[in-house]
Amino acid sequence: MDEFRQQLVSLLPRLRRFALALSADPVEADDLLQTACEKALQARAQWQPGSRLDSWLYRILQNQWIDQQRGRQRHGEVDDPELLEQLPDERWDRQLEARLTLERVLEVLAQLPEAMRSVLALVTVQGLSYQEAAEVLALPIGTVMSRLARGRLELMRRLEMTEVGRV
């Protein structure tokens, strides 16, 4: 196995998690991972040895996901600025956290606009810095930070809403 392939393999768990954070569905995530790996192998000549392979792969996976979203014309369905600017409820029940399951988080992630999901996935799930995420997404850092802040507040708000609905 050559070095590129070996490094790709060692990054698979992280890529798989990133794919899950974007697609919010394990089966879809593995399809996405597969296509992204195919593209990465095809485009491997474009990767510059010495640069970060993980960032390069995140970008490929992210672009692939966006393409799929465009194809399905599913994007933008919750891009309602008014909705996103609602002030969060100040009460936060710490106990809530323990009861939240992965499924619920994925369910809510799936409702968020793709622009927010990408920054949430890169920074809060994958642990990239704001700047690193900005580079992967080719966005100004300020845009990343504002999307991230709104995305995190919106995630929390929706999780609380569903929790209230179920209690």
Next chain:
Amino acid sequence: MSEFNEVELMAYADGTLPPERAARIEAAARDNPVLQARIERFQASTRLLQGAFAQADREAATRPLPPALQALLQLPPVAPGPRVVPLRPRRSRPPALRWGLALAASLALGLATAVLVTRTGGEATSPALAVALAEALPGQLPSGEPRAISVDGQGWEALVLGSTQQADGRYCRELELLPADPAATAERHWLCQDGAGWAPVTVAEGSAGSGDWQLASGGAPLSPGRRLSTAEEAAALARGWTAPR
């Protein structure tokens, strides 16, 4: 309305704000429960997502990659075509017990198999290590949680004994590979972060703690490093072994 906007509060919660600005928020939040709650919300979102995706990682580890992807990536790398069969961990233990049990296990195994355990430096010499690397186990397994793997059709158990961190921030992990076949030789490897992945390290025998560590791929010498606590290791695992922010 507050003098701090959400982006600033988020950066404060993430610990990325310049010290001067952070100190202002800290002072303002001291007697302001509303501001505290706004900050806490960002911290909660991090805990929540990282917790949820740590669970996702555990579930993913029991789910084989799609066969087409395995074929695409030519998994596993060792010829001729042994099967990679990710299995559920046979035992699982509460996190608090992992370290103690892992150390006890390694001690017991060390005594029982002292003659059989060998340290191998490069993956080319070890099909078991090649499978462990192909399944990305060095980055996935919490210490003390054994994982069954299949090497050339034979059962093996992979067990991480502990994690350390080098002065330059990169992590290293000690991996034990135990064959089900008592006639086969157990292996112990140190793996350190090398670029985006994990690479075996050669450790000069009898020089523990003396800094005679070397990545097989070369570069600056390494040392055993500082041992991580269970909590630090869990946090590093959840972050995908990126540097703490």
